[in-house]
Amino acid sequence: MYHITLGHTHVSFPDLKAVLGRASPQKSGDELAGVAATSATEREAARAVLADLPLRVFLDDLLIPYEHDEVTRLIVDTHDAAAFAPVAHLSVGEFRDWLLGDGATGESLAALAPGLTPEMVAAVAKLMRSQDLVLVASKIEVVTRFRNTIGGRGTFSTRLQPNHPTDDPRGILASTLDGLSYGAGDAVIGINPALDSVDSTVTLLHLLDEFRQRTGVPTQTCVLTHVTNTLEAIQRGAPVDLVFQSVAGTQAANAGFGIDLALLEGAHAAALELGRGTVGHDVMYFETGQGSALSAGAHHGVDQGTLEARAYAVARRFRPLLVNTVVGFIGPEYLLGGRQIIRAGLEDHFCGKLLGLPMGCDICYTNHAEADGDDMDVLLTMLGAAGVTFIMGVPGADDIMLNYQSTSFHDAWYVRRLFNRPPAPEFAAWLESVGLTRAGVLANPDTRRVQALMAGLERA
Incomplete structure (x- = not known):
């Protein structure tokens, strides 16, 4: 007492x-x-x-x-x-x-x-x-590596999120091309599949890997499916770079996700065995979010901020390449509106970085929350000042598959301009080599930057 x-x-x-x-x-x-x-x-x-x-x-x-x-x-x-x-x-x-x-x-x-x-x-x-x-x-720098070097002081990365409501390959690749033309995608090119099956996962993995090889872009790809689907895809010989999984801060909540620590251990080992990294071997990608334990009836009377931090203990165990809190995605039942989303995003980023994680944030809200784009601009700017490792890059900031509002390719470049934080160095060099940037500045929106990648789109 x-x-x-x-x-x-x-x-x-x-x-x-x-x-x-x-x-x-x-x-x-x-x-x-x-x-x-x-x-x-x-x-x-x-x-x-x-x-x-x-x-x-x-x-x-x-x-x-x-x-x-x-x-x-x-x-x-x-x-x-x-x-x-x-x-x-x-x-x-x-x-x-x-x-x-x-x-x-x-x-x-x-x-x-x-x-x-x-x-x-x-x-x-x-x-x-x-x-x-x-x-x-x-103050905190957390550096991770796979095909490029993420999180170095003074850099800022983005996940390119080319989701499509029917997993249409041309729609996905068009969004990917759009994002790359704005310098997005150095953290990962990662798709949330509309059809969450092993067959769909394997198809999308081959699609992204062929595009990556055609264009030579030094980044990693990921299909954000359940870890068991990824394990089956590995067994089928699919080109898996990163293993994705949502995690929570209690055993019961993780059981609701269909996972436990032993399963994650096996997936981590399987991905390492593939040896697909070129500059490092950090192979895990985790997403979290305040409220997940409560929504699973597995919070044990503990507040959601503390449980979110406990999820970072799970992530830390596996030396991930990327971790991000999907801060406003679970809905207003857990974070009512802009003010609460802003506070939660700053808390999550602080806690993750203090625990030694490469912490990013999906700066987002659902359409029934009491939030808008101005709220997200405030959180985006504050996280930029806080040294966030990466954010999402979604076409037009409107995910047409998941039906929520996130950050756009333009938002990411705003942070880079405001805080003078370029992409991962290997990715930045590639942008220069294909003419998408000149001396670190986005090329003028003429045909040059589109032509630089169009051949990769057509061949893929």
Whole structure:
């Protein structure tokens, strides 16, 4: 039991889960789950209690029992006590102050990451303003490699997302060509298939790989299907670069996705065995999103921000090339509108980077959320300042297959111009070589940049 008196008001919290839930910024999903603060006074009381808690408490007071949850076991069993030692004496509030200070450098934060648990980083995020989340995340560099080098300081990458409502090859390739002409696609060219079957997966993998080889573009491709489909595609000899899977922060929620850690271990090993990387061998791509555990009835009374951070423990286990939070996709039941989506996106990015992940964000909303493009511009700009690894590139920002609003090819180039952050270096060199950029600037929209890739489209 935790107690605090604010003025003449005495507030009690039954356990650590309650403190974390009540300390969270307002989110509709936490309210739906019954874990949110019922008033501003209760929220500030929980934050005051949280600020004084030692970081060590999260190693002793487990939110979900060790014996009941394999994600908890993963967190506990992989905790690096030596890496944790420099901050082991701090409270959550003192940890916040240290993170914001000049002593918390990119190098020291990288060394600290294995010693931090998801619960620790979620806790400190609850005490931070939005600008704090941006500042700390901006210090952290997480570099990953497959056919190019992603996440280097001063670079900015995009996933080219050429989804099509019928998986029509020419529609997919036309969108891919459009995206490449705007410099999108260095993180991955990744399709959400309309027909989520092994046959469709294999067909799309061959389509993308042939296009990649024809054009010589130094990037990786992925079909965002269930991990079991990808494993079957590997067995059929399909050209699999990355293994994709959505993951969550509890064993039960992952079971709802049809996965467990052993399955991911097998997929990771199978992809490594293919040896398709040229500059590195980071072969996994994970997506997450606040609210997934609650929607599966698997949240154990824990707030959605903390559970999201626990999903990053799953991702971290497999040294992924890419991780992104699909921040507004699950809907207003979990993040009501623009204000909550912005806050959640900044939290997710901060937590993922602090845990050592190559963190991206699908800056998005569903059409029934209380959000619009201006809200997404705010989050896009703040994540650009925070050093986000990658965002989505969707034709016109409107995904016609998944029926939601994301970021466009133009949005990505806006971030590159505003913050002077070019693509992955190998990809940037290719853009110059085919005439899509000149001295790092997009070529004029004449036939040159279309002609540079049209032959690849026609042959594929």
